[in-house]
Amino acid sequence: MQHLDNDVRELTAVERQQIEDEHARLDQFLRELCETCCEFDSLKGCLGCGREKIASCQGRLISFEYVFIDLVIEHFKNEEKIMSKIFSNQDTNECFRFHQQEHDKLLREMQGLMHKLSTESDRGHTAVAIREFHYRVMELFGKHARMFDDPFMRQPKGGKK
Numbered sequence: 024m025q026h027l028d029n030d031v032r033e034l035t036a037v038e039r040q041q042i043e044d045e046h047a048r049l050d051q052f053l054r055e056l057c058e059t060c061c062e063f064d065s066l067k068g069c070l071g072c073g074r075e076k077i078a079s080c081q082g083r084l085i086s087f088e089y090v091f092i093d094l095v096i097e098h099f100k101n102e103e104k105i106m107s108k109i110f111s112n113q114d115t116n117e118c119f120r121f122h123q124q125e126h127d128k129l130l131r132e133m134q135g136l137m138h139k140l141s142t143e144s145d146r147g148h149t150a151v152a153i154r155e156f157h158y159r160v161m162e163l164f165g166k167h168a169r170m171f172d173d174p175f176m177r178q179p180k181g182g183k184k
């Protein structure tokens with residue numbers, strides 16, 4: 024998809040900063056989730072942890088899910104609002120629609136992953152559930168960033184390269 028310079032205006036410093044801050048916030052939340060589990064890097068399960076720690080991890084997961092999904096929804100909404108301001112013609116609006124459709128798809132996938140996260144944690148496999156969730160979300164977000172957010176953030180400066 025190519026854009027012409029007069030179809031797209033550059034992101035303002037404030038808009039760029041807002042998107043970058045929100046991406047950083049989402050990353051931070053995911054990092055904090057991993058830090059909840061003391062076996063995150065060891066690839067072990069929850070067997071080595073006591074009842075209290077297991078219960079606190081499960082509680083932490085529930086609050087994480089509420090906050091994280093809200094942050095994702097809010098971020099998509101803000102990104103789309105900024106996008107709708109910088110793209111002006113039909114072609115570029117198509118880019119906007121593709122990006123928006125990807126957000127909707129990503130949100131549905133996230134909800135599925137969250138459901139799996141809760142179910143696995145309820146079964147006592149919290150450590151495995153956190154690792155799998157983290158891996159899948161990083162993969163999905165990474166792909167989305169490469170295909171949609173990065174090109175959009177580069178417009179129109181890098182659009183001709």
Ligand SMILES: [Fe+2]
Binds near residue numbers: 126
């Ligand atoms: Fe996006």
Ligand SMILES: [Fe+2]
Binds near residue numbers: 046098102172
């Ligand atoms: Fe984004």
